[in-house]
Amino acid sequence: MPFDCLDLPWRTAYPALCEWLDSLSLEALQAYKASPETLAEAVKTWLPEAQQLVALCETNVNQAERYQTDICHESEANYDSHLATGIPGRKWAQITAFNRAISLSHQGSWLEWCAGKGYLGRVLSACRQAKVTSLEWQPALCQDGQAYADQHQLSMHFVNGDAFAPESEALVSRCDHAVALHACGDLHVTLLRHGVVAKPQSLTVSPCCYHLIRDSHYQPLSVLAKQSSLSLSRHDLKLPLQETVTAGQTVRNKRIVEVSFRLGFDSLQRALGHSDSYLPVPNVQKSLLSEGFEAFCHWAADKKGISIPDNTDFAAYLRQGETRFLTVEKMETLRTLFRRALEMWLVLDRAIYMSENGFDVEISTFCARELTPRNLLIKATRKAKWN
Ligand SMILES: C[S@@+](CC[C@H](N)C(=O)[O-])C[C@H]1O[C@@H](n2cnc3c(N)ncnc32)[C@H](O)[C@@H]1O
Structure with missing residues (x-):
């Protein structure tokens, strides 16, 4: 301290x-x-x-979809201009980068976990003509997001609910793909835990606020991390966030x-x-x-x-x-020297947990650190034997 x-x-x-x-x-x-x-x-x-x-903190930059010729991926200028309405510039850049990191060939229904006003969901829905369910705790954000989607004929449905509530697990069971952009601590961990049980085709998560957990100390997810002698208090978990790169x-x-x-x-x-x-x-x-x-x-x-x-x-x-x-x-x-290393350890714990439970996992960065220091992306794809 x-x-x-x-x-x-x-x-x-x-x-x-x-x-x-x-x-x-x-x-x-x-x-x-x-x-x-x-x-x-x-x-x-x-x-x-x-x-x-x-x-050990080096990652691949996500390039997977960069050269795809689809109108939504070709260049940001090609997004329908209305999609960016009301979204602050930096957030919009994060969202388009997140969208670019996800294959356009992913078909089916989507779940946006801790959606806010559903900014990411609207881009996912528009680019893939896909059905998106957006779970969000704050009623006002749900109302705003739903009004926007209705006005622009996007196939989005907001669920005003608590990600920790048992009924939210059913949303994971019903989707083909789940995403979480900057859902804090236990919120994105809850999604991963539900994902391990429900086995959707893919989960794509960009974690943040590792210290926002209900326990006093970090509870590792993977069998491997559970064997580690590293014990992390909430205060320790703040370390990756205590920098001001922007x-x-x-x-x-x-x-x-x-x-x-x-x-x-x-x-x-x-x-x-x-x-x-x-x-x-x-x-x-x-x-x-x-x-x-x-x-x-x-x-x-x-x-x-x-x-x-x-x-x-x-x-x-x-x-x-x-x-x-x-x-x-x-x-x-x-x-x-230790900030990114600790973050990487936490992200690896999540990735290994998914890998131990039937998913192929990739870790990459989806945007530049200047856009957001929380730029790590975990992409978990259900292994073939589960299909
Ligand atoms: C950091 S914001 C991210 C919002 C959005 N994904 C984005 O990147 O713009 C986290 C969101 O999670 C929501 N949230 C917090 N606790 C929640 C809970 N228990 N259940 C569902 N949503 C929750 C907050 O209201 C907030 O909108």
């Missing part, structure tokens, strides 16, 4: 590695964070396994200010004897940050019921905050 550490926690175990990290500027740290391969090369003297770890420089600069303020306030509250461990404060209106560090401290102290003495040297605490920000960045840089 980097915010809790006042210094690098590996000073004694890895003194030379820490010295090297200390020698890096913020710009250099950010550059290493953006390039795990370069980082692995740079730290190989101290962490020889880093390069292997990064290499943020621009302005967002990054604002983060530097906000995190330095938070850490500076934390140093102040520690000095006042309030708490020995990191004291989180709630989300802050970004406009407050432009009022300066002192104003931020008064706001945060008010939230936490702390009184700040009149003679407080705010400039000194801000300097401490800025130093601690750099320390956090050093820790975050090294954590970069």
Whole structure:
């Protein structure tokens, strides 16, 4: 937990590695964070396994349908323009990429698990003239999605329901193909579990939010992962998500200010004897940050019921905050080596589970990381002997 550490926690175990990290500027740290391969090369003297770890995260880019001549796959410009209505640009790009990764030859009925407004379902339905059932928890999203489908004569049917409810299993039994784009943690795992029982022809899942699980610790799915000694808390499971590859420089600069303020306030509250461990404060209106560090401290102290003495040297605490920000960045840089590796381990557990239960499985990336860092795709196709 980097915010809790006042210094690098590996000073004694890895003194030379820490010295090297200390020698890096913020710009250099950010550059290493953006390039795990370069980082692995740079730290190989101290962490020889880093390069292997990064290499194990390589995946195929999904090209399967790229050159298909169908109007929906040929180029994004050829999608019926109305299909993108109301869909934010980045989401639309993810959806068309996801659609491209699925064979057009898949015939039959589709289930869209945790559909939101059914953006993916509408593209699947339009491109394949297919029947799509979209399961979604929020009634308003179902209404919006159904209204759109009816207006455009798409064969979509929204089911307003809970993916965890026993009756949702029947939806998996009734479909030929199931998809889930960014259904969180236990939600997509539930789909895979139902898939193993119902054996549809295919399941295509892009997982996200691995930490959103009901148990306190990760419950491996595959026989293989169950044998592992790796025990992952919900906090551990957040690691793959704690990166901001899609943020621009302005967002990054604002983060530097906000995190330095938070850490500076934390140093102040520690000095006042309030708490020995990191004291989180709630989300802050970004406009407050432009009022300066002192104003931020008064706001945060008010939230936490702390009184700040009149003679407080705010400039000194801000300097401490800025130093601690750099320390956090050093820790975050090294954590970069483990983010994708942990995600890959979790995705492999899902893939192996499907493979152990009658499916051929492929893991690929369906779009660039800049579009979404959650770009891994698990495609499970029922093995021939089950057909
Ligand atoms: C991250 S969104 C993804 C939506 C959509 N697949 C997309 O990519 O645009 C997750 C969706 O799952 C829905 N959801 C959450 N819990 C659910 C549950 N228990 N049953 C069904 N849907 C649920 C949410 O309402 C939300 O629309």
